Amino acid sequence: MSESKCRWGILGAAMIAKKNWDAIRNSGNGVVTAVASRKKASAQAFIDECQLSRPVRELPEAIEGYEALLQRDDVDAVYIPLPTGLRKEWVIKAAQAGKHVMCEKPCAVSVSDLKEMIAACEENNVQFMDGVMYMHSKRMPELRKVIDDGESVGKIKRIQSHFSFCAPEEFIQGNIRVSSELEPQGCVGDLGWYTIRMSLFAMNYELPQQVVGRQLSQHGREDSPSPVPMEFSGELLFQNGASAGFYNSFLTEHQQLVHISGSKGNITLNDFVLPWCGNEMSFEVNNAVFDFTGCVCVMEKHTRIHHIGEYSNNAPDSQETNLFRTFSKLALTGKPDPFWPEIALKTQIVMDACLESARNGSVPVDVKA
Numbered sequence: 415m416s417e418s419k420c421r422w423g424i425l426g427a428a429m430i431a432k433k434n435w436d437a438i439r440n441s442g443n444g445v446v447t448a449v450a451s452r453k454k455a456s457a458q459a460f461i462d463e464c465q466l467s468r469p470v471r472e473l474p475e476a477i478e479g480y481e482a483l484l485q486r487d488d489v490d491a492v493y494i495p496l497p498t499g500l501r502k503e504w505v506i507k508a509a510q511a512g513k514h515v516m517c518e519k520p521c522a523v524s525v526s527d528l529k530e531m532i533a534a535c536e537e538n539n540v541q542f543m544d545g546v547m548y549m550h551s552k553r554m555p556e557l558r559k560v561i562d563d564g565e566s567v568g569k570i571k572r573i574q575s576h577f578s579f580c581a582p583e584e585f586i587q588g589n590i591r592v593s594s595e596l597e598p599q600g601c602v603g604d605l606g607w608y609t610i611r612m613s614l615f616a617m618n619y620e621l622p623q624q625v626v627g628r629q630l631s632q633h634g635r636e637d638s639p640s641p642v643p644m645e646f647s648g649e650l651l652f653q654n655g656a657s658a659g660f661y662n663s664f665l666t667e668h669q670q671l672v673h674i675s676g677s678k679g680n681i682t683l684n685d686f687v688l689p690w691c692g693n694e695m696s697f698e699v700n701n702a703v704f705d706f707t708g709c710v711c712v713m714e715k716h717t718r719i720h721h722i723g724e725y726s727n728n729a730p731d732s733q734e735t736n737l738f739r740t741f742s743k744l745a746l747t748g749k750p751d752p753f754w755p756e757i758a759l760k761t762q763i764v765m766d767a768c769l770e771s772a773r774n775g776s777v778p779v780d781v782k783a
């Protein structure tokens with residue numbers, strides 16, 4: 415391994431890999447050395463496009479075929495933004511080739527597949543991490559502190575999260591997210607991964623005891639043998655009586671809301687996945703006071719906004735850059751951190767259980783670790 419920089423290979427000239435080209439460039443401890451596509455010309459076109467807008471000093475090599483990239487000595491870690499339906503094979507092959515693995519979300523088609531993928535990483539002593547950018551924002555430790563302070567929320571009773579966008583017709587007809595072969599979990603995999611992760615984060619990664627999922631809408635198309643979820647809601651029920659509801663949709667205009675409420679107050683974030691543009695992140699805490707004395711009724715809001723200085727995107731301190739910087743640091747030390755595969759697996763376990771419930775008429779499903 416190069417002494418100071420993690421050398422990245424990108425598997426697939428995916429749309430999201432363009433943003434992450436910039437994240438690696440901004441990270442300071444990573445460099446892209448190779449980009450592989452099914453066709454070499456696509457890899458070259460990807461490199462040319464990225465280089466035009468976010469130039470790097472050393473140009474990566476365009477490679478034909480993912481396998482060829484895995485055989486290279488100048489790649490320490492791979493970023494795998496291939497469609498979920500294809501990812502297992504390449505995560506396992508990458509681990510077996512001794513490459514650290516940054517795996518896009520949703521990680522796998524099933525819990526059993528993800529267990530195999532993580533096992534391959536463990537056996538080969540390489541890091542596994544999913545691509546959830548917000549986990550690497552400075553807002554998260556601040557949120558943790560406030561959730562745990564005992565006063566802002568008190569005992570958590572309810573978490574509600576929504577993540578959706580209204581997809582145009584061309585997306586529904588052509589995007590990988592509406593193909594049962596490529597992204598079989600549809601909006602649940604694409605958006606629910608985030609809402610479920612946020613609920614688990616709020617609950618300190620305790621798994622719910624039981625879940626219920628409801629498919630509200632689905633869509634099939636010619637190249638997609640089965641329909642995929644287009645609109646979905648789920649309920650997670652925790653042992654201590656807390657509950658978490660989530661809603662995901664490709665049919666409802668953009669929203670990304672989390673509301674965490676408890677015995678003393680509540681917290682709201684309305685941009686928890688993709689922060690609003692700017693140099694500051696925030697969240698709101700409300701500890702309302704209701705005072706009813708005689709004929710006088712006073713409802714006081716008592717709002718505090720927590721501000722965190724961090725640029726929203728494409729900057730050295732933005733969350734996606736932190737994701738790659740943290741990963742590169744782990745790869746460079748050669749000591750994988752088991753926290754990351756563990757929370758990916760928990761997210762997958764909850765997601766799969768919600769989908770199982772929905773497939774069976776929304777029966778409650780017990781969650782097994």
Ligand SMILES: NC(=O)C1=CN([C@@H]2O[C@H](COP(=O)(O)OP(=O)(O)OC[C@H]3O[C@@H](n4cnc5c(N)ncnc54)[C@H](OP(=O)(O)O)[C@@H]3O)[C@@H](O)[C@H]2O)C=CC1
Nearest residue numbers: 426427428429430451452456495496497498518519545590
């Ligand atoms: N963490 C995050 O913030 C984000 C994560 N994602 C996740 O990343 C993944 C990729 O999303 P996105 O960038 O929009 O996807 P794209 O459709 O833009 O890219 C997918 C890539 O996969 C490769 N591929 C290999 N086989 C196929 C196939 N049969 N059909 C289509 N593509 C194939 C292609 O690369 P090539 O032709 O070069 O081989 C293609 O460019 C998704 O799972 C998504 O959930 C997406 C956006 C943000």
Ligand SMILES: O=C1CO[C@H](CO)[C@@H](O)[C@@H]1O
Nearest residue numbers: 519578579604605687688
């Ligand atoms: O992960 C992602 C980030 O959010 C997008 C929605 O706004 C998703 O479609 C994408 O896959």
